[in-house]
Amino acid sequence: MLPPLTDLLEAASVVRLPLRRRFRGITEREAVVLEGPAGWGEFAPFLEYGPAESARWLAAGVEAAWRGLPAPRRTRVEVNATVPAVPADDVPAVLAAFPGCRTAKVKVAEAGAPFGTRLAEDLARVRAVREVLGPAGRVRVDANAGWSVPQALEALTALGEVGLEYAEQPCATLEEMAEVRRRLAAAGTPVPLAADESVRKAEDPLRVAGLEAADVVVVKVAPLSGVARALEVAAACGLPVVVSSALDTSVGLAAGTALAAALPQLPHACGLGTAALLAADVSARPLLPVDGALPVGPARADRELLERHRADPGREAWWRRRIADCHAVLAAGAGG
Known part of the structure; x- marks a missing residue:
């Protein structure tokens, strides 16, 4: 159930979030949140990961946003x-x-x-x-x-x-x-x-x-x-x-x-x-x-916060290219 690339790009919001302290060598966390028919998903592989590894992260975001998550056993x-x-x-x-x-x-x-x-x-x-x-x-x-x-x-x-x-x-x-x-x-x-x-x-x-x-x-x-x-x-x-x-x-x-x-x-x-x-x-x-x-329960992204923490145009373009690369991996059956 891989959505078309155009749907993914339309659903994507790229954000840059500051950290309280340096963690894993970084002071800011970049991420993409995806709004789909089943809710919200996330695509945020670390920057050094290549397309094959990152494609699994895109599959996880698609699952949450397009397919939904399982019923819980605990609250x-x-x-x-x-x-x-x-x-x-x-x-x-x-x-x-x-x-x-x-x-x-x-x-x-x-x-x-x-x-x-x-x-x-x-x-x-x-x-x-x-x-x-x-x-x-x-x-x-x-x-x-x-x-x-x-x-x-x-x-x-x-x-x-x-x-x-x-x-x-x-x-x-x-x-x-x-x-x-x-x-x-x-x-x-x-x-x-x-x-x-x-x-x-x-x-x-x-x-x-x-x-x-x-x-x-x-x-x-x-x-x-x-x-x-x-x-x-x-x-x-x-x-x-x-x-x-x-x-x-x-x-x-x-x-x-x-x-x-x-x-x-x-x-x-x-x-x-x-x-x-x-x-x-x-x-x-x-x-x-x-x-x-x-x-336990779904999380919703807030549009005002998405806009407030929106990444600059250069980083947004970089993440959109990354989504395209990972979509190609999934479409070829090499990821997931």
Whole structure:
């Protein structure tokens, strides 16, 4: 059910939204929201992604806007706070933007400084999070594949002393993660691992399970071509699932909550509270955590906000070319 390109371009609004703090190396988030017959969808692959990878994100936006999302099993989804790679002194202010959240995901292994310096900063940040959440709070870290196997073992041994729910994507490949998991277990270091970046295609979760590379699978709607495909991935992996976002607007987050609400089991808080990282949004009622959770339901873009945060003509033209490139991939059957 791929709409004609002319319909997609007519339905598209390109926005540029400021972030409250630098996150993933950026201070602004560009995105496209699509208004279709079933509601609103989002297309916002990161700028470095090529057409083949980005086409899956377009498929997810088309699904939400043209086909609609599945019926929910629950009406609210517990979410985690997200702590960027900030100095430890900034942690209380960051966590204050996530009221009621008893789980925090802390970014570690930020590129730039030498490993030892980064690890000392990471440890201080994680300790600060633990101090705010208290002993009953759940703390998880996300390395975004930033460590080698030896670095992951050293870092997780140190960070594990603070008490971790799990460590997300410590290394780039599933083979490396499997080695880290085996060696942590042999050393008696109880840090479960979660696979994120290494779960992007339908066959990936089967490899995660077969290699015994992770204890948890992190699933995101857009990179997996939409909620329907993500539900298939979640069912195939045979592991606990955490639904996460990709720094989405509230329109994209609504698809994430739809996925989380449709899962048979949801044992962990989800990484869907990231609208708190945006200084502006496309919805007049942004999906922000209340008592540590998000409501489940559709999100509507506000036309006044779309106009206020409209990208400049050059960026708008760039995104429209990107939509055309991704539409061609989907039309040829090479994406989705």
